[in-house]
Structures are given as C-alpha cells and as structure tokens.
Amino acid sequence: MRASNLYAPTLREIPAEAEIISHRLMLRAGMLHKVAAGIYSYLPLSWRVMRKIMDIIREEMDKAGGQELCMPIVHPAEIWQQSGRWQVYGDELWRLKDRNGRDFCLGPTHEEIITHHIKGDVRSYKQLPLRLYQIQTKFRDERRPRFGLMRGREFVMKDMYSFDIDKEALDISYALLHRAYTNVFSRCGLDFRPVEADSGAIGGRGSHEFMALAESGEAEIAYCDTCGYAASTEIASVNPVNLNIEEDIKEKELINTPDCTTIQEVSAFLNINPNRIVKSICYEADNKLIMVLIRGDRQVNEIKLKNALNCLELNYATDEVLNKAGLNPGYLGPIGGNSFEIIADDEIPLMINHVCGGGQKDYHFINANPGRDYKIERIADLRLVEAGEKCSACGGLLKVARGIEVGQIFKLQTKYSEKMGARYVDEKGQEHDIVMGCYGIGVGRTMAAVIEQNNDENGIIWPMNIAPYHAVIVPVNDKDEELVNISEGLYQALQKAGAEVVLDDRKERPGVKFKDADLIGFPLRLTVGKKTKNEGLVEIKLRKSGEVLEIPLEEAPKKVLELISKQEKVNDF
C-alpha cells in the first residue's frame, strides 16, 4: 500500500469528544469515524486490525471444535417471547417493527436463535456435542455509550454456543473454550486475567470474565497473588471482619443528632469511627421494600444483594418512596416496628454497641446491639471487596485492579433449552434438556484494550500479530530520485517476501512521515536516507523498543521477515 493512496486521515489535534487513550489514538491515527453515539465506521487501518483479530479467533475456535455459521441480525419477537427475554431484557433491546407492524429486534446476543435451530435439528445424543459460533455485528441500545469502541451501541462480537448431553460434557466444552480464550488474548498481545464472574441476567451457574488490565477499564477485579484467586469485585467473596472491640454490652440510648443525615456527619458529631455505625439502606426489590444493614465504612454490592434476594429488579429507594412509607431518609434504622424485611451483611452480627438511625428525624441510637434490639431476617455477604482485605480462599492479601472485559464465558446449563424445548434422546431412549454454554468476545473492545495497553506519547504500538501492516518505508527526501528508486525497490522486495508494508511516498517532509508512522504504530519503520545512498545501509527502527538496526539494503527483506516472525512468537502460546 502506498501512503499517498491510503485512506487514513490522521489528525494533529485531539478531537474534543474523546476521553480515553484508545479512542483518542484511533481518531488521531485516522482509523475510526463516529457516525452517532456509540456507532462507528472502521476505516481501513482499524478494519485490518479487526480482521486479524477475527482470524485469530477463528483459528482458536476451530481448534476448540467450533464451527462457524452466521445468523440474522434481525430477530422476530416470537422467539424472544419464548425465552421470556422480550419482557426481561428492557430498553437495551433495540426493537423495531416491520411494515405490517410485527415486532422485531436487532440481536444483542443469539441464545434464542441458536436454541431455536437446535430444537429443530437435534434429536439424539449422537449429534452432540456441538460448538457453533459466529462473528457478527450486535446491537444494544446502551443508556450511556462511551469511550469509543469500549461501549458501543453497535459492535462486533464473536459469540459461540455449546450444546452437550450433560454437565460433565459441558465442563469439557467450557474448559476447551477457557483455553481457547487464553490463546486468543495472548496472541493479541494483551495483558489479561481470567476472573470468576457473576452470570448476571443471562443466568446459569459458572462464569469467567477475561479482563484486560487497564486503568481506564470500567470493571474492577480482586485478586490474590498468594493463591491465584481472581474474581470480579461484583462477586468476590470476602470474610466478615471482627473489629475485636472488648466492651460490655450497654443499654441502647436514643440521642439527639441534629442535621446528621450521612455517616460522615454522624461520625463527626459523635466523634466515632464510621465502622461503629450501622448503615441502613432501603431498596425496592421487585417493588417490595427491604432494608439492608451494612457497616458504615462499607459499600453495598448490589450484585450480591440481587443474588441474595433472588430478585429481578433492584432499585435504591428514593426519598419519595421512603416518605410515602412513613420513613425518614437520613435517619433510617432497624429498631422499631418495621414492616419490611431486614437483610444484613455478615459483619453486622459481630458488632456490639453500635450506632444506627433512630427512625425519627434528628435522632440516632447509640449502643444498639443486633439480636437484642432488632431482628435480622437474613444474613449474607453483601459488601464490596476492598483492597487489602484477606483472601477468603487462603488468607493472603487481596489486591484490586481495574480491567476491561474483553470476553466472558458462561455455563448456561438448561436455562434456554428448557424454556425453548431443545431436548435430545439418550441411548436408553430417555429425553433430556440439552446442556448449554455460551462464550463471547468483543472484537472492537479487544482492539481498543490492546491500544490502552500499548501506547506512548507518540501513538499506538501494535503487537506484530494484529498490526494493520508490519512495516512502513520512509524515504527521507521525495525529490531525490535515487532515494525514491531505492525505496521503490525495497517496497517491491518486501512485498515479494510476503511482508505487509506501506511505502510512504507522500510529498511530505520526513518529520511528518515519522510522526505519522509513530502515531499509526507500525511495528517496524525502514528509513531510506543518506546512509542508504552512501553506504548501502537501511535503518530499521523497532516501534516498541526504539531499537535501531542498520542493515545492508539487500539483506533488509530477510531481516524484516525475521523480525516479524520473532515478534509474532512473543505472544504465541
């Protein structure tokens, strides 16, 4: 490819709309155009990267027994009604009607469609296992699309679905895909970690998220270097911490705390540590009011709460709702004749002589004690893990890091096959629900995550495996015919050798070409200048290390191929 003809409109200034590094760099490097919020065109450079990532995915999926197919983007409502998700999915499901007024949606995921097919086609255990996948554009009408390709409304996803005869067979599919995912992200050059995850609305038990470690990530993970435990903070289990306060149990007392509606204010007013206060928080769980008790210095983990309550919808109760129920926001407490259920974090029973809301404006209790002063209906691990806590598996120190979720794998079990009637007959003639798994990779998000991890002040640093091109040739002077001819010859020789190379034949000064080369992030840059003319030496600069090699012109193609295969192997498994 000649740079003079390459559609890659690079920018010198950062577009105001971009906040995170990967988004800025993709816009500046002329790789991406926004069409609407969360909807983008991939320009040639980024599409080449996307295709390379997809090729890697295909290889690994096929190796894990996958077969590629392609399902429609437009789904009829009936299939989604069968699974119940037409109602459950909410506004994120992008709905539309055809000319006859029939309901359809744009596919956000394809469990329904694939299960619909399997129901019709699979009859016998002899036809299983099946592992089917596609790479396709998905639609989710996100409330808040952001960060460029990180969270789009239209995005490219690889989705695989496995069909097995029983849980043991599913475990094999799951393990194969876990391995395949590890290979995919390694080959893409990502620093990532598989973590235990919540299986969310999709249901089933058992899930891992593959997290690319990055400060800009929207997700948090907790991990233990001692035993290797790693989990999304959404589910990371923690042990209750006993504050070991040796005090006699005192009588509770209602005291005046004017205008103290927050933990901070109460803590300052009474001059006590927030960890001696019980925070009472009300939620509406499937429209039923409940109260959560948690230590004043802790945060409620709503995922854990949702799972503990086994509810579909969970919302923080607004002041309006509380007032209607005759409650005083800011002074909520468990003591007194409350009509709602109280669920407490498992640290609460360990507290003695604690402070809590008085149930009436401007009053708090001190020296309250669980059990004696109020009844707890349910106890569960409800709090958000914090860095520095003890690992619940081995007692080691837990660390917390941010990550980008580039993939997730689920054991769906029979959630969809049951609802949609996908069954098979075993060798004894008995009918069973097919046991399913599903496995997703965000292709664009993977590309963005690679950029988040591989960049410097000058631009992107592509890992060789997914770089849009392996190398760029920069002739230093476009008026010097000899240099232009040498560059042209080198370009032909590299192409013949099988390298993917761009010849920067633009009528620009060398500085401009160097800047663009760094910005776009070609792993190798070949400079043809005075040294080439006078001494027959070509300079090869490695984008990642900055290392500069001077190679005789005729040996350059061989050296370039060597560098390509060497760098490709770095991240091979």
Add this chain to the structure above:
RNA sequence: CGGAACGUAGCGCAGCUUGGUAGCGCACUUGAUUUGGGAUCAAGGGGUCGCAGGUUCAAAUCCUGUCGUUCCGACCA
C-alpha cells in the same frame, strides 16, 4: 433515568456579557525555497454559526422550543 457542559470551516478554538460586514491556528490548493522528527514565505479556496420559532430596522449573539454530542452517577448479555 438523575446531575453538568457543549454544538461557529475537516480538526482545535475565539467572538455571545454590551445585537450591526463571521474570525484565528492547524489541515487543504498554487508557486518558490527547504528535506532525518509535525518547515518558511507569498497568494488562494472553504462556514445555511445544530435545527425551528420568536423579539428587533437588524440575531452566531437575546428569548422559547427541539435535536445532537460529551462527561459524572445510576444501570448493564
């Protein structure tokens, strides 16, 4: 959905308070000089000021509405 901000040339921005010929830098075109890290000089081209109403002799500027975009939060197979 709650909070905030912004929409003026491809990109980055000024002008708006106090209404009166639409500006700057980059990019683009032409010519000359220059050629190892975003050159210099000269001459040019490009904008219904998001859109729709309203006020006014006159609106980028004031008022109302609307659409779009971004950020924080909530939410999230």
